[in-house]
Amino acid sequence: MLLEPKREVAVELVVPRDAGGVEVFRAYRVQHNNSRGPFKGGLRFHPNVDLDDVRSLASLMTWKTALMDLPFGGAKGGVQLDPHKLSERELEILTRKLVQGIKDVIGPAEDIPAPDMNTSGREMAWIFDEYSKFKGYSPGVVTGKPVHLHGSVGREAATGRGCAFGIREILKAMGYGKMSDHTFVFQGFGNVGAWASEIVHDMGGKVVAIADEHSATTNPKGLDIPALRRHAGEGHLLEAFAGGQALAKESILQVPCSILVPAALGGVITPDVARSLDCKIVVEAANGPTLPAADKILQDRGVMVLPDIYSNGGGVTVSFFEWVQNLQNFKWDEEEVNRKLERKMGAAFESLWQIHREMDVPLRTAAFVKAVGRVARAERFRGFD
């Protein structure tokens, strides 16, 4: 039951191009499980998107919402495209057509999309607007909306902030000292990588290298992350940052550090990478960055892995806070959101660390023991109907 998704929807999106003619894109929404609450999960725009990829990301969402103890199930959506090749107008048409295609299977009590790779508040605002045309005013149909359009303060930074809280937890649990005792390397400088590295930097951590899809920069004395964010925000390549030296982006996962944070694509830690990386802890800010065969190698090498369904669980946690605020037509302030997020990250870590110690299993197994147990219990209570 838990291996297969409950529902899979594939739609064809026909988009008139600015230059004339039309182009056809494939889009998917996979709804894995809703025994604990409405389906929940992001929507990504990326050339690598296919049904199989979206299926596995949807199931990760089921385990993530269960581990974080949120009243949601798991889903994921994706459109196979390179968004950098479409204009804003074309992307808006595509997003609205996607809503037209899936409007009957999403909804505030049914399935609630959110941002993921290459989507942000802009796309979420289009989804809210398009869905509301068909079904009436429905801010709770999507989370990660702009703060001035029913979004929650703190959601944009939430995945990165949650990741930084998670790092603090594992350092404490392992007796590894403070953030300031450690060096960090990030792959990915988008929503998750930029916020996580900035918050780690604010907490005293020394970020020694960062890569994105185009280039990389390094500084053994520590990068000035706010300055690097301003530099990237002005459209410059990371490798051109004056406060660092250019680095081959392909070598980012081999840069020596205490904590390596993959925050971009899945499947980047292959067996070869696992044999060659030089860190004590891998913190999976991305979804599915470690291949199963690589996981085993890391375990044998004594490299601790803080699994994705915990490390990036801060995003969906604040999505839950946004949804709750939307349902109540109420707004919390940022301090309250961040405090509640910190508490959730702490409680989830405690439960997975306890299982890790009592059952003597890796943290990933511990996270799944907790999550699968909660989902299975909900299925049993509901009577498999």
Ligand SMILES: NC(=O)C1=CN([C@@H]2O[C@H](COP(=O)(O)OP(=O)(O)OC[C@H]3O[C@@H](n4cnc5c(N)ncnc54)[C@H](OP(=O)(O)O)[C@@H]3O)[C@@H](O)[C@H]2O)C=CC1
């Ligand atoms: N956004 C969220 O709230 C959540 C996201 N996640 C996961 O976090 C990861 C990142 O998502 P998010 O930050 O939102 O996505 P973004 O689209 O905001 O950023 C993605 C980043 O990854 C970089 N990137 C892409 N391909 C490569 C590559 N081959 N090598 C190095 N860097 C690369 C991009 O580089 P460039 O800018 O040059 O294109 C960009 O910096 C994904 O796995 C996502 O599923 C998980 C939970 C919640």
Ligand SMILES: O=C(O)CCC(=O)C(=O)O
């Ligand atoms: O905020 C959400 O609902 C989900 C974000 C997401 O896609 C993820 O956690 O992988």
